[in-house]
Amino acid sequence: MELDILTICYLVASITFILGLKMLSNPAKARSGNLIAAAGMTIAIFATIFLYKDDNGKALHNYGWIFAALIIGGIVGTLAAKKVKMTAMPEMVSIFNGMGGACAALISIVEFNHLYKSNFLVKENSLYISDIYTALNSASHFVTTATLLIIFAGLIIGSISFAGSMIAWGKLNGKVKDKSFKGQHVFNIVLLIAILLIAAYLIINLSTANYFLFYVILFGALLYGIFFVLPIGGADMPVVISLLNSFTGVAAACGGFLYNNKAMLTGGILVGAAGTLLTILMCKAMNRSLTNVLIGSFGAKATSNAVSSKDQGHYKEISLSDTAMLMSYAKKVMIVPGYGLAVAQAQHACHELEKILEDKGVEVKYAIHPVAGRMPGHMNVLLAEADVSYDKLEEMEQANEEFSTTDVVLILGANDVVNPAAKTDPASPIYGMPILDVELAKNCIVNKRSMKPGYAGIENDLFFRPKTSMLFGDAKKVLQDLIIEIKNV
Amino acid sequence: MELDILTICYLVASITFILGLKMLSNPAKARSGNLIAAAGMTIAIFATIFLYKDDNGKALHNYGWIFAALIIGGIVGTLAAKKVKMTAMPEMVSIFNGMGGACAALISIVEFNHLYKSNFLVKENSLYISDIYTALNSASHFVTTATLLIIFAGLIIGSISFAGSMIAWGKLNGKVKDKSFKGQHVFNIVLLIAILLIAAYLIINLSTANYFLFYVILFGALLYGIFFVLPIGGADMPVVISLLNSFTGVAAACGGFLYNNKAMLTGGILVGAAGTLLTILMCKAMNRSLTNVLIGSFGAKATSNAVSSKDQGHYKEISLSDTAMLMSYAKKVMIVPGYGLAVAQAQHACHELEKILEDKGVEVKYAIHPVAGRMPGHMNVLLAEADVSYDKLEEMEQANEEFSTTDVVLILGANDVVNPAAKTDPASPIYGMPILDVELAKNCIVNKRSMKPGYAGIENDLFFRPKTSMLFGDAKKVLQDLIIEIKNV
Amino acid sequence: MLDWISTHEQMIYIVVLMVFLGIEVIGRVPSVLHTPLMSGANAIHGVVIIGAIIVMGKAEADNYVALILGFLAVILGTLNVVGGFVVTDRMLEMFKKKKV
């Protein structure tokens, strides 16, 4: 009876997961989708606590511990998620993802000990093993093999996901620098194969003599996770996190097999599949291939390019006062924010500039490129933090239509997303990526600190075009000075 | 071993069904999608024949019969499908759908007899029932109830689908006329409830005394199928067929439960769900609601409207010779085909007209409205039959852009799809349906036999507009005469 | 009833998931493909023929009802499958030039 209700709860949960994810991919419904999935999750959790029975009909105990853990995790999680700065959210996601991976790995460890004990030590405990047997509702000693297989899968994937996410987190907040040694890729591959071989060996003949290898695997997996992420460029972390995210999904699914638990199984697989596709979509949006991101050839090329690139032609600079003039007397100004704005944390100054210009009767809009910044929606999040109203933000398509009627385009720390090479130069690594056609506007003012390239590490012709003039300096500083100048106009 | 291969074959089949359906909804891949599904089906069929074992490990026998049936069905099916005229294809689909429904019903009948026999008569036969027991891999006498439930569901749904499809077929080829008597809807509902009650009664206590009621149900279901479709307007048959199509899907799924056969189950449910959605989409395309189609209020309104509608203002006619003149000296002519062209079977004449005009250096194109005719793609199919080349067919969007540069629009038996009321008159039943903006063109010539309304049964303002002139007569006849006239120009 | 749910848990899951898939999969079909899609789906539910084959193949030689009905069922099922796929293919032929 209770078990049947539990089943139903799980079914409900699975459905909410599917619906939730579906709605999450639709701007109008995303938020409610998230809440629906959350509701389903809550149901699944409490149903498990109160209704779960092992195959001898024994209910769960240790409620004290369980709730303690739930409360601790719940509070810490909420606080962390509430306090984190908008722009630091990808880091947060990375951490939480790591937690999930670790959780999966821990489960595998405990279950392994159980299984090991009950198989090779105290036989009186064999009650427990019979338990797993039936849990896997299958016959033959084949079970232990299958169980082991699942346990190991959960352990390895979970650990990789955990270690990887931690590194990704470190990179995003700059604590960890990109590191890679010669032939690291070879090393990684060898390491992975080694892990799998040991696992296979243990699965086939686990014995009191070799069971410690289990921990070798654990260690190896953690190591692999680290070396897997270390060489990848910090800017690609969103992609990496999304990938690790789908890993964790698979790890969770392993748990689903282990406990023959449909909620875990469906939820895990769902995320595993969706996460993988999402990762690919993310790469597409920056038009790169996944392998390209993982092998990081992009970053490599970048530096080389940056070095080799000679300053082709000359660019003209513009003074703050001239900029102030130009903008104050413009009818329409479009601001193109980029990664630099986020680095300089200049969103508030930017909003202020907007207000002052509006007071002067200038129409101000923002042109948002889908992959401006370092995560999709980065600019939306950033500007929203400085509460810029949403009707001022224009998607790339609309923006491109408006540039022709624009007097001044102010580019704040954006580079690749306005690089004409994406349209003109088939050799360019960003060739084919849709860009903002800022050149359609009458004037184009670019603020960045130097002539250094951006994420893609390539020269930007735009800076050398007649219509363009450079306004060097840190975005925040420049904007603040600009505001003063404009006030004095 | 064999059983495992069978399982795999079924899995493969299920996957091909999903992929096939997915590709079928994408113009570029549709055809290969159909072939993939067909391949999967073939695998499933032959795997069943050669690998299936009942739960006592007995393989199938009666191979002679089976293959005889397969060959007969295969040959007849292929011939019928190959010979049928393009425009009669919906009829064909309807027949095939009916066959599927009948097949499901027959299975239920046979299984019922088995179950009945083995339960109430010769107990020595109980081998068979144990068979179903295990087939449903569940315990308790509850099984028989569940089995009965499934058998009845298959019987009822299958029969309805069969009878309904036959009526739909009859309507499409004009053999059956729309019939409905006062309070027929009430009658239908009562009939349905009666069927369900009897079924419920039998499921709970089937006995030698009442088992004949099974055949009452069968009869009732067939009757319901007939009365369900009879009152619905012939033009709505595509929608009805699509609905019955999803019914048959569910009936097939019942078989899947009965034999615990995943291929049947997944295939059936897949079609059941997709079919239902498709039905709704079809209604949307003509912007109507499903209930509206089924209760047929539309058809009713139609007649009433047609009667009540007074000829508002006056229309001008145009002579064949003038039409010939106008077209021969036009730079660009757009032809708008509609249901009337199909009725008149004038596609070939139409193609000929096109060629003659082209010889005279006139550019001729066709503007295809998505729901012109009586089935989606009807016009494409029709014109393709008279091998009009595809680059001449313009989807509604492109067409609407081209009208402004068009000298003469020739409307052949189209009406609703060019009715401006869809844009201007919120009261109109077709309000909101996108239409072809033929009024953008310099001249607009409408060929139909009278001023009678079309499918929607509503007046068409277009006919009374200054730019429009009517050219009455049967499309085929008119076109043939027109061709002669043009030759003489 | 309830215990039926947990004994058939996996079946239920398969059904639910198929329903979702069925809806998701044809979500964005252009209206010009409605008829071929309907026809293709129609061919797919011909999978019911498997049931017919099983009935036929299990029928004892003396059980004429089963034999005859089964025989009929297999024929009808085949009609549904073969006819369905062939007709669909012919319809799509009409659209093939579109692809280019």
Next chain:
Amino acid sequence: MLDWISTHEQMIYIVVLMVFLGIEVIGRVPSVLHTPLMSGANAIHGVVIIGAIIVMGKAEADNYVALILGFLAVILGTLNVVGGFVVTDRMLEMFKKKKV
């Protein structure tokens, strides 16, 4: 191996169908929603906490390894779930005006 397939037939089906669903369901996500979607998916795989709870709840009072690791696992799982959903919600707050 092979017989494993047919004993776990339904499981396999569920997995396969979920994979299809996972792909179909997010097929058309606009790039601006990538991050929230990732974050939401991340919260969903927190369902692994169920496993942690079961471990914890089964652990015998004397089995400290299980107790401690289980305890840790539940905390981490909760972090994943709660944190994940909250963060996602905050992200989407950013887009809410978009909806209007």
